[in-house]
Structures are given as structure tokens and as C-alpha cells.
Amino acid sequence: MNAQHVQLESTRTADIDEPLRAAIVAMCTAAHGQDFRELFTRYLPPDGLHVIGRIGDRVVGHAVVTTRWLRYDHTRRMRTAYVDAVATAPDHQRRGIGRAVMRRVEELVTENAYEIACLETDRAGFYTRLGWETWHGSLAGLGQDGLVPTPDQTGIMILRLPSTPPLELDYALIIEIDGRIW
Numbered sequence: 001m002n003a004q005h006v007q008l009e010s011t012r013t014a015d016i017d018e019p020l021r022a023a024i025v026a027m028c029t030a031a032h033g034q035d036f037r038e039l040f041t042r043y044l045p046p047d048g049l050h051v052i053g054r055i056g057d058r059v060v061g062h063a064v065v066t067t068r069w070l071r072y073d074h075t076r077r078m079r080t081a082y083v084d085a086v087a088t089a090p091d092h093q094r095r096g097i098g099r100a101v102m103r104r105v106e107e108l109v110t111e112n113a114y115e116i117a118c119l120e121t122d123r124a125g126f127y128t129r130l131g132w133e134t135w136h137g138s139l140a141g142l143g144q145d146g147l148v149p150t151p152d153q154t155g156i157m158i159l160r161l162p163s164t165p166p167l168e169l170d171y172a173l174i175i176e177i178d179g180r181i182w
Contacts, residue, residue, distance in 0.1 A: 006097050024085070027062060066084065072167060118175070142176050
């Protein structure tokens with residue numbers, strides 16, 4: 001089976017029932033070898049936008065977008081599509097499912113008037129092939145107590161969208177803290 005057999009759907013976090021949430025968490029956990037329960041219980045707001053890939057009733061692909069805010073070079077504040085929990089079931093990897101899910105994510109974030117998309121990954125090659133760019137500048141979080149530098153942070157990538165302003169990848173990028181930094 002390949003991506004041609006995958007049915008993509010999009011839905012909000014608030015509309016995901018417990019069996020579907022459990023299936024997504026289990027698939028993401030299997031794909032990455034780390035527990036995804038905390039992401040789903042602590043960090044996803046009700047309006048999180050999920051792209052779910054299914055073959056029959058089985059969840060084989062997933063990504064979720066939440067609204068966060070990035071600041072570019074300490075000045076420009078951008079409405080950001082922050083992408084999390086990108087995963088393909090281990091027995092369906094390298095068949096185009098992840099690519100199909102991420103292409104749908106790109107369509108949705110463009111339709112929903114985001115200025116930029118951002119994610120954190122240790123698999124940059126996959127995203128680079130889809131047009132994502134690795135951020136090379138300094139990184140930090142911004143919270144109630146001020147700026148929190150994250151000099152050891154790696155794997156932050158951006159996707160330029162139609163409304164993305166001109167950006168230099170070696171300038172400062174700051175994310176507003178929403179309970180976590182990146």
C-alpha cells in the first residue's frame with residue numbers, strides 16, 4: 001500500500017473522541033519511540049487542527065497544527081502554524097504517507113491565513129524535501145518572566161507561506177511560551 005490508498009481527513013482536537021485519540025497517540029508513540037500522551041493531554045488546545053491519514057479504519061499518518069506566535073529578530077510578530085506529532089505508522093513508512101499528510105498541512109495553514117509554519121525535528125532531510133528550511137539564527141522563548149535563550153536547541157525549521165515576510169535564516173527567532181518553549 002502507498003499514499004494513493006490513504007484517506008486524509010482534518011478535524012479539531014475538540015472533535016476527536018477517546019478511541020481516535022488513543023489510536024493517534026499509539027501510532028505516534030510507535031513511530032517515534034517516545035510517549036506522546038503528554039502532548040495530547042497537556043499542550044494541544046481544543047482548536048488544534050489535525051490531519052489524519054487512514055487506510056480503512058487504521059490511523060497510519062498524522063500531524064497537528066496549533067496557533068503559536070513567533071517573533072523575528074525581536075520585532076516582527078507572526079501568527080505561526082506550529083506543527084507537532086508528525087508521524088507515519090512504522091509499517092507504512094517510506095510510502096509517501098508522511099509527504100501526503102504534510103502537503104495537506106501546508107494547504108490548511110495557507111487557507112487559515114498563517115504567516116509562517118514552524119516545527120522541531122531531528123529528521124530535517126524529510127522536511128527539506130518538502131520545502132522547509134532549517135533555522136540557523138539564535139533561538140529563544142518569550143514568557144512572562146522575559147526572554148529564555150535556548151542556545152542548545154536544534155532542529156527548528158520553518159516553512160515560508162504566501163504571507164511570510166522576508167526572513168533571513170540567521171537572525172533571532174523567538175517563540176512565545178505556551179507551557180513549553182519549542
